[in-house]
Amino acid sequence: MKIYDKKKFGSGLVCMALSLLNLIASFWTGFDVSGIILILALLLFGVVLLARSLSYNLSREDQLEGLDERNQLIELKTKSKSFRLTQGICFGLMLVFLVMGKVSGENLFISMGVGLAFAYAVSMFTEIFTCFYYDNHM
Amino acid sequence: MKTKVKELRMTTKMTQQQLADLVHVSSRTIISIEKEQYSPSLMLAYRIAEVFGVTVEELCCLKENKELEDKQYENL
Numbered sequence: 001m002k003i004y005d006k007k008k009f010g011s012g013l014v015c016m017a018l019s020l021l022n023l024i025a026s027f028w029t030g031f032d033v034s035g036i037i038l039i040l041a042l043l044l045f046g047v048v049l050l051a052r053s054l055s056y057n058l059s060r061e062d063q064l065e066g067l068d069e070r071n072q073l074i075e076l077k078t079k080s081k082s083f084r085l086t087q088g089i090c091f092g093l094m095l096v097f098l099v100m101g102k103v104s105g106e107n108l109f110i111s112m113g114v115g116l117a118f119a120y121a122v123s124m125f126t127e128i129f130t131c132f133y134y135d136n137h138m
Numbered sequence: 139m140k141t142k143v144k145e146l147r148m149t150t151k152m153t154q155q156q157l158a159d160l161v162h163v164s165s166r167t168i169i170s171i172e173k174e175q176y177s178p179s180l181m182l183a184y185r186i187a188e189v190f191g192v193t194v195e196e197l198c199c200l201k202e203n204k205e206l207e208d209k210q211y212e213n214l
Contacts, residue, residue, distance in 0.1 A: 069179050070167040 012049030
């Protein structure tokens, strides 16, 4: 038996281990619907990943998919768009929480607003530094 | 971007999957190129042109596309 995709094989093992740990933990704390779904999903995901990593044809298919230029562009655009959306949501929620905190005088809302403002500031700084980096390296 | 990929593929009676296998991309990439939703990279265009025995200029209708792009710049 040969492993054709070590990264995928590792991920499969991690998923299987997490599923097993969840199962052991459930014996102590008791089983509930969400726990069972999580165990089954992790187990299924792990089995699929292991099977793909051990098959030559499936591993080659996955590697080709990864190298496909359209897929790379889609991944890039998806990440960029999701970053923009997250930034927008952070900013919107920050304003909402700060206004709610001001109106109600509740410190919890102010704290949440400040937390989101911090996250928004971090995202803006990372964007600026990333822009500088690519401006100099492209 | 307009290309002659579909036209040339039909002429050679090749399936999208066959062409995709020859140029090492997924069939979805070929479909997107044919639908003019995706512009191939220079290397992919060269690979496809090599399969059909044409030049990249011919495959990608570069003259025609350049004229269209020039018109867009004129309208700015």
